[in-house]
Amino acid sequence: MKNLLIFICGVFFCISSNLVLSENKHNAKYYIQKSHDLQLSKDTVWQKLLHYELAAGFNQTLQSAIQNSDFFLSENGRTSLSDELEKTLYALFLVTNDADEKHAQCKFPARLQWLKKKLNILDTDLPKLKCQNFNDWTFSNSVQSISMIYASGFLGNPATFYGHTLLKLNSRRTTNQTKLMDQSINYGIVSPPDANAVSYIIKSLVGGYEGKLDTTSYNVHTRNYAEHELRDLWEYELNLNQDETDFIAKHLWELIGKRYTYYFFRKNCAYRLAEILEIVKGVETLPSNPVYILPRAILQKMSRSFHHGKPLIRSKIYHPSRQSRLYTKFSALTSTEQKNVRHIVTNINNFNSESYKSLPLDSKKNVSNTLLDYYKFTEKSEFLPIDISNKLYDKSLKERFKLGTKLKNIHSLKKLRAPDQGRLSSQIRLGILHNNKLGDGTSIHVRPAYYDVLDADSGHAKDSALAMGELKMVLIDNSIKMRQLDIVKIKSVNPNVTSLPGDNGRAWKFKLSLRQQNLECLDCLALRVESDYGYTARPSKNFLIGVFAGAGIQDNRNNSGNIFAKASFFSHIRISNSTNMRFLTELPEQLDGSGGGENRFLLEVRQILSKNIDMRFLIEKNYTNETSIALGYYF
DSSP states (O other), rough: HHHHHHHHHHHHHHHHHHHHHHHHHOHHHHHHHHHHHHHHHHHHHHHHHHEEEESSSHHHHHESOOOOOOOOSSSTTTTTHHHHHHHHOOOOOTSSSOOGGGGGGOOOOHHHHHHHHHHHHHOOOOOOOOOOHHHHHTTTOOEEEEEEEOOOOOOOOOGTTTTTTEEEEETTTTTTTTTGGGGEEEEEEEOOOOHHHHHHHHHHHHHHHEEEEEEHHHHHHHHHHHIIIIOEEEEEEEOHHHHHHHHHHHHHHHHHTOOEEOOOSSSSSSHHHHHHHHTTTTOOOOOOOOOEEEEHHHHHHHOOOEETESEEEEEEEOOOOHHHHHHHHHSSSHHHHHHHHHHHHHTTSSSTTTHHSSSOOHHHHHHHHHHHHHHHHHHTTTTTTTHHHHHHHHHHHHHHHHTTTTTTOOOOOOOOGGGSOOOOOOEEEEEEEEEETTTTEEEEEEEEEEEEEEETOOOOOOTTTEEEEEEEEETTTTTTEEEEEEEEEEEOOOOOOOOOOTTTOEEEEEEEEEEETTOOSSSSSSEEEEEEEEEHHHHHTEEEEEEEEEEEEOOGGGGSSEEEEEEEEEEEOOOSSSEEEEEEEEEEEEESSSOOOOEEEEEEEEEEEEETTEEEEEEEEESEEEEEEEEEEEE
16 A cells, blocks of 8 residues: 555656646747747847848948858848847757757857847757857867957058957967967958959958958967067957856857958958957947047957956957067177177077187077077068078077076066057147248148057057058148148068068058148149158167168149159157157159159157147258147047
8 A cells, every 4th residue: 555655646746747847848939929028139139149230321221241141040131130030049949850060059059048048948948959069169168268369560461551350269278388279260351362452452441352250270370470470469358257258159159151241441350350249238349430440449449448347358468479579589688699699690500609609508598599589580581491491490499408498587578568558549630830931820630540650659560650541731821721641651661670681671661642742832732652662770779760762653743744763761769758750851853854853851759748649840841941840639
């Protein structure tokens, strides 16, 4: 009898348990109705997960920026938020014999995480899947934080003039020795390999190219940016909790290989990656500028943002390029150590000289450490064939191992101000001037972006210049006249810091502008394109000199001729942390018989008053003399 009662109770318990489970078991239709009741398709996070934005044109309708059809489960998914939500819920609950990787849970894990939270979906209601590809990509779901990486501007490639950003997933399973294997996500332009520079720039401005998100290990980017293109890297780790970190990592998985229309000035790498971070509520990374978005502006926005009452940026790490490491180490050497480096380089890695043998142990370590960076640097300079460069590197490495590991006075890399702490990117400058021919007036200078040789800030190419749409005007006799419009202005300087073979100090300039022919006239605008090539050197830490030779074509205004050549000499001098100056002498020569052209001389001094305010003093001679002083504000 007792056993019978136990059996009856057991059967009753099983029946009642199954009843409870069946009451808690819900299907897709239940949650779809619940999503309708909550009007979940109108939620801003759902819109961000689908990357909805205003479509081009005048109808102001919303549609997804992503062009891949496989990103949507509904045939109307690119234009209908509600249809895509309904199809997503159906697909998440679908039981199928297909491979797990094709299932919506594996393809769209961020959608799943968000919908489970918003609709209180139970794990027991969903089919159980492995999603092995996603697990492998995240090193078994071990992503513990996310970093934004900023690569300083590279003037050798129009797509990276303003710097570049990418995201890195920091895994708790990697160490300091293996963290280069962490996953990184890059957004870049998709263009044919044979595209010329002019069409490349024009198409990227008007949306003639696609942009694509791809993923690879972080070491691929460090090799490309820091080693090959010699660009400094800055890593900004974000202050997110684990749930938010997982959410972004899952959404990045959803976006791999997805394509957008690429726009150079606004919807570029910085914009697309920053908007991904904003799927987390409360995270603000996008500046409000409606015209253009620059990578450095994203960093500045992040540095001012707070999340959960804490700064959005948890930490910053500087990763110097191979060139920066070489220059820093070489500059820190004593004169005797520098002499030995030069002797070893020019004598095919001769460690047997009496001069080197007589050095103290720490000096030998300093010399060999510098040589290691130098021979890697020569891979970029192409001064030596790569096989010879590698052999000399190996020889220096063996010498370094012989000297032991400890180094008492190791030279630390120079600490730079992080790019987010620099001035803002746009500038307006107002001043007064006196022209010996035209009299007194007011100068007006507007530069939407980015920098000149005197205000190249952290994250910019030092002693170089980059500007687009820079406008200079004057107000004289109650009349406003355009003096100059620089459509594109680039000056790239690579100073010869070490005087070692391969550190050649090459420099170049390119300018497309509409400008007055000289300082005597206000109605002599001429379209002008010019290009120069030259060499620079840095005799001391705060003094740069250089020479250029170049040529150009222009409108034949006032019998000035169409073709000209010119030589120029310039120098940049850093007087203090807040004061610097530049000299410029240009000697043009017309080549088509006009005999026009006048030598130009310029002296400009910049005084920093605060981070976003400076003052400029300018003396210039070109047919006549002009002196001006102006106050500039960066915004």
